[in-house]
Amino acid sequence: MTADLIGLIVGTLLTLMVLSYILGDNPLYRLALHLLVGVTVGYGVAVTVVTVLQMTLPALRGNSADRVGVAIPLILGILLLFKGFPRWAALGNFSTAFLVGVGAAVAIGGALLGTILPQTAAVGSIGTWLQQGLSGLVNGLLTAFGTICALLAFAFADPQKAPLRYIWKGSVGLLGQIGRWFLLAAFGAAFGIALTASLTVLVGRIYAVVMNIQQLLAWWGG
Amino acid sequence: MDRLMKRILPASVAMGAGVLVLLGYLLPNPLLTTVQGELIRWAIIVAAFAFILGFFNILRVHLGRSRKSGRIYSLMLVLSALGSLGLTTVALLLPPFRVLGDWWFRYVLSPLQATVAGLVAFVLVVALFRLVRHRREAGVLIFLIAALIVLLGTLPVPALLGDRVVALRTWWMSVPAMAGMRGLLIGVGLGTLLIGLRVLIGADRPYSD
Numbered sequence: 542m543t544a545d546l547i548g549l550i551v552g553t554l555l556t557l558m559v560l561s562y563i564l565g566d567n568p569l570y571r572l573a574l575h576l577l578v579g580v581t582v583g584y585g586v587a588v589t590v591v592t593v594l595q596m597t598l599p600a601l602r603g604n605s606a607d608r609v610g611v612a613i614p615l616i617l618g619i620l621l622l623f624k625g626f627p628r629w630a631a632l633g634n635f636s637t638a639f640l641v642g643v644g645a646a647v648a649i650g651g652a653l654l655g656t657i658l659p660q661t662a663a664v665g666s667i668g669t670w671l672q673q674g675l676s677g678l679v680n681g682l683l684t685a686f687g688t689i690c691a692l693l694a695f696a697f698a699d700p701q702k703a704p705l706r707y708i709w710k711g712s713v714g715l716l717g718q719i720g721r722w723f724l725l726a727a728f729g730a731a732f733g734i735a736l737t738a739s740l741t742v743l744v745g746r747i748y749a750v751v752m753n754i755q756q757l758l759a760w761w762g763g
Numbered sequence: 764m765d766r767l768m769k770r771i772l773p774a775s776v777a778m779g780a781g782v783l784v785l786l787g788y789l790l791p792n793p794l795l796t797t798v799q800g801e802l803i804r805w806a807i808i809v810a811a812f813a814f815i816l817g818f819f820n821i822l823r824v825h826l827g828r829s830r831k832s833g834r835i836y837s838l839m840l841v842l843s844a845l846g847s848l849g850l851t852t853v854a855l856l857l858p859p860f861r862v863l864g865d866w867w868f869r870y871v872l873s874p875l876q877a878t879v880a881g882l883v884a885f886v887l888v889v890a891l892f893r894l895v896r897h898r899r900e901a902g903v904l905i906f907l908i909a910a911l912i913v914l915l916g917t918l919p920v921p922a923l924l925g926d927r928v929v930a931l932r933t934w935w936m937s938v939p940a941m942a943g944m945r946g947l948l949i950g951v952g953l954g955t956l957l958i959g960l961r962v963l964i965g966a967d968r969p970y971s972d
Contacts, residue, residue, distance in 0.1 A: 691946020
């Protein structure tokens with residue numbers, strides 16, 4: 542029996558174990574799920590460790606500046622491991638703080654330069670709409686209106702004074718309700734896309750199982 | 764001293780590193796960009812240690828499980844994690860064993876992950892069924908119409924349904940769905956900006972014990 546044949550049997554069994562969830566939650570499915578978590582975590586840690594080793598080892602063999610450039614994150618990383626011991630966990634605060642600080646700055650940069658500015662610019666790109674004629678203009682205006690309404694759907698604070706509150710509910714509240722419909726239009730589309738993608742993967746797996754069984758039967762029959 | 768070690772110094776590290784990285788984004792200065800790149804590289808290395816810490820935490824949690832009904836699952840998780848770690852590390856470090864890593868990826872990791880991804884289809888359909896059964900309102904109708912348009916427009920049968928469905932799908936994706944998603948993205952972006960700024964000015968200190 543070759544390694545590929547064993548692989549076919551293992552792959553088919555694991556696939557069937559996961560698919561057994563269709564019949565309801567059962568021990569085989571739970572076992573497969575735990576295996577999935579274990580295998581994925583082990584694989585992820587291995588890839589991460591090897592990548593970091595490949596990043597740091599050449600620098601440790603380099604000049605003193607390179608060594609310092611690698612020694613600092615390595616020390617921070619080793620300090621982070623103290624988080625696993627409650628008595629020494631405070632030593633890991635520096636590493637966590639460094640990670641959170643850099644992470645927050647990267648998140649701000651990404652949100653500002655990668656999301657807020659380009660998306661806001663796209664909302665008001667009248668030149669692009671006009672290139673597509675009247676329909677482009679109508680669609681562009683509708684998209685801009687929908688975007689503003691969708692943003693107002695997240696306005697949860699109400700003014701305290703009574704007259705202002707009525708005006709607020711009549712304007713922002715109404716636009717927010719329309720915005721919720723636009724959000725649901727987006728969620729429905731995302732749902733359809735997710736369903737299509739997962740169905741494609743499912744069909745692929747079922748096809749693979751059928752092919753595996755055919756190959757196994759062919760091997761069995763000699 | 765305890766306050767200095769547990770609060771003030773970590774906050775200084777977070778704020779200092781964060782501000783330097785942020786300045787690298789906002790000011791086009793070669794020195795700042797270099798510092799930013801180096802700090803992000805350091806953060807990647809430290810994050811790898813966080814991953815290792817998480818791995819040991821998973822092992823500790825599952826090895827500590829004494830409940831009889833779940834013990835076998837935890838044991839399998841630990842064994843598969845250790846096996847996967849050992850096999851993949853050997854395969855990545857020693858080229859002659861690469862075939863072992865490929866086998867593991869092809870016949871264990873890939874089938875498991877792909878089948879769970881495929882199972883999402885069932886979960887989505889069940890969730891949709893429950894939604895329709897329990898909530899009958901205008902919003903749900905819009906959600907259903909959107910899902911239906913996208914599904915019908917994606918089907919590879921244009922002759923049966925006509926090009927109009929495909930055109931409707933394209934319009935839906937580029938106007939109402941785009942508007943909703945754009946509003947959502949800008950909202951998420953503003954939220955991220957606010958939380959990030961709170962961390963950088965020290966109003967939120969999630970790193971202090």
